[in-house]
Amino acid sequence: MIGNVSRLHTINRSSVVCSLKFKSSFHNLTTTTPPSPPPLEEDDAAGLCNLILKLDLQTLSENLETNSVCWTPDLVNKILKRLWNHGPKALEFFRLLERHPIYTHSTTSFDHAIDIAARLRDYKTVWTLVARMRKRRLGPNPKTFAIITERFVSAGKPDKAVRVFLSMHEHGCQQDLNSFNTFLDVLCKSKRAEMAYNLFKVLKRRFKADTISYNIIANGFCLIKRTPRALEVLREMVESGLEPTLKTYNIILNGYFKAGQIKEAWQFFLEMKRRKCVMDVVTYTTMVHGFGVSGEIQKARQVFDEMLETGILPSVATYTAFIQVLCKKDTVENAIVVFEEMLKKGYTPNSTTYSVLIRGLCHVGKMDNAMEYLDRMKQDECEPNVQIFNVIIRYYCDEGEIEKSLEVFERMGSGECLPNLDTYNILISAMFVRKRSDDLMVAGKLLIEMVDRGFVPRKFTFNRILNGLLLTGNQDFAQEILRAQSKCGRLPRHFRL
């Protein structure tokens, strides 16, 4: 077990894989007078990320300021995206690069950095960056505000989000119908349709609300399974002289399915046909998925076949929806048949497709098979995302295969895809199952690492580990955990921008 602890120590720091990857990038960064900057390849972002994660502030600062890397907004954005689950490091990198003698950040990089800071709930940094953006005449733009308001809403501060939206112009960003609709959508997607509707009523004249505004609100009510309210909103829309579109119908169709009103959905679909409504791939995907989720696989298959007969081409999303419902309500074997069929027709599955299939395989205990598909993703040049890793880790944990789940975790740490809050929570919980003191040590290490990466563990998690450590007489380590806890929610001074 001590092996496990020491292995965890090495994650992202000095594993062999990492060191090998670092070499080339490190060379690029430390060479002081290269004849010309070497052209950057696809993998440079990955290599640079590992380097950024490895170096301390001082060394990183020295390296970033050399002229040997040809920084481009694209490269910087790639790095910021890869470091998404290591917010403090991402911001440190962004801040250091701001001092670069030649390179200056782009609008999109500022937006990424603002998103990261907002996710860390470091609002002081958010506004500092907004001000800096403005000073450099790079923004802030409507997208910047979409990011900020969305983060406030998901942090449980919708009122603050409303105030921010209403104050956009004070930051030099004009409000218009687009930004209004975007903000309504942010509220609706967080299941605050009622709040969005109230705001809509107040501002609809000022912004000249259009079909999109109404569709957003209707969809918001559908998301909280309130189809009658959605229909009311649409009635209001027609009364104000706006015509529903195919998107409107698709929203309602999906709303019926979401609310479990399968009969209504079917009737609505028939009515659309009767009225000779032009249907599209979204209509059919909604039907296939809706029927499938409610367990009506035959109906789902029938609609899928009908779609092909009508000459509407399924999309990757259609196949994904079908594969998912087959996994859930039929058999994973049949899902694989459809998956292979999709490949034969020349479609390239994306990470969502792999995700549903891998989840399906995990669910029936076919872990080896799931791992095979994880490897197949690479062949398809499809990067596995953190959700896929989380599914595999979760199921390994559920099966009591703690070592295997740690192996997958290590694979993530060695640069493939950084773990997120869920990953840590899943693993830490699993460390209590076997009631072994060495598992508890791993849990502690994970907790410290996640705090270091800007995640805020629940109090419960801290207490659980602290209690365990105190019971096993591990006072020193408990102190370390306490230090991590006090650090939580506050970024160290050098992260301040």
Next chain:
DNA sequence: TTAGGGTTAG
């Protein structure tokens, strides 16, 4: 990043 379909457990 102006709206609709596909990932996610209870």
